[in-house]
Amino acid sequence: MKPLPNQTNTSKLAIPSNKKGLAAIGKYKYGLLFASPWIIGLLVFYAIPLFSSIYFSFTSYSILQPGEFVGFQNYQELMRDSLFWKSVYNTIYFAVLYVPLSIIFGVALAMMLNMKVKGMAIYRTIFFLPTLVPHVALAVLWMWLLNPGFGLVNGLLNMIGIEGPSWLGSEVWSKPSLIMMSLWGIGQAIVIYLAGLGDIPEDYYDAAEVDGANWFQRTFHITLPLLTPVIFFNLVMGIIGAFQQFTLPYALTQGKGTPANSLTFYVMYLYDNGFKFFKMGYASAMAWILFVIIMALTALVFITSKRWVHYQGK
Missing domain, CATH: 1.10.3720.10 (MetI-like)
Known part of the structure; x- marks a missing residue:
């Protein structure tokens, strides 16, 4: 018996959520791979020094000594x-x-x-x-x-x-x-x-x-x-x-x-x-x-x- 035109076989269309995630990663992996040098450079040379300087501004840090937290003293x-x-x-x-x-x-x-x-x-x-x-x-x-x-x-x-x-x-x-x-x-x-x-x-x-x-x-x-x-x-x-x-x-x-x-x-x-x-x-x-x-x-x-x-x- 043939299925009616408005009927669909949902079992064939259903895709597990974990496979959807893998498919998304696979879709963008090459883009992320080519952009990775810029992303790494942004994190290492901009983001990390930026957030580190916020912390250091509340310390007595010097190049020679780690320093201590001094709050708003600076x-x-x-x-x-x-x-x-x-x-x-x-x-x-x-x-x-x-x-x-x-x-x-x-x-x-x-x-x-x-x-x-x-x-x-x-x-x-x-x-x-x-x-x-x-x-x-x-x-x-x-x-x-x-x-x-x-x-x-x-x-x-x-x-x-x-x-x-x-x-x-x-x-x-x-x-x-x-x-x-x-x-x-x-x-x-x-x-x-x-x-x-x-x-x-x-x-x-x-x-x-x-x-x-x-x-x-x-x-x-x-x-x-x-x-x-x-x-x-x-x-x-x-x-x-x-x-x-x-x-x-x-x-x-x-x-x-x-x-x-x-x-x-x-x-x-x-x-x-x-x-x-x-x-x-x-x-x-x-x-x-x-x-x-x-x-x-x-x-x-x-x-x-x-x-x-x-x-x-x-």
Whole structure:
């Protein structure tokens, strides 16, 4: 007797749950196998050190001794550390001035380099070249340029009757000097701004020109609003980079932060505590404070971006 069409043989379709699990593992085993080097690297070089540093921040651990659990003692000592607050001030000073200036100069230079002029590829290359210079070589170069006695910058100022300051030897001018050096190497951001300018359709400019809009109106009503996603990206990356400033001031001062600790930045002081004084617990506490600060500022930028970042098609 043949079974009716609506009848099914459930005994043939039933699959044990353990076989389903084996089948799922077999399905993804090759993917997991190929991804295993990345997964192992993520665990060994990122996840384990990350969670270990949380524990070490509550201990007196050093490289030479295992240390003991001290609770919030490291964080309490940081609040009483005058050099810690000096490094915080220097870092915030640098970030508050450098990040806006890098955006202003980056956008302005990108707009200039986006003009249809013969040989523009050469000009773009010239502006990008400083980013290829290592920070140590850049520090040596600017130490010569800003030398108060025979530097090129003070020499040019003397030619127009202005007495140049001591620059890196002055507590007042040392951080502005560092900001100037950092602005010299914003070619990477300029390339990103150029890519953003290239994504803006020409139809908007044609329509604005037909309506009689001048250059100023086209810039502030078309270019800048449609460039805000790129500005937003560079703003976030600029904040993160500014609070992690290390190589350039360290090379300029040989790690001393002179004069009068005016160039002692947060990450420099963190490095000194960890690898000079072997206070790894103290340095781990500093690292997590920095993490919280950067995350808070990044979250603030993301929250406020809904008001000023405009995406095409929205």
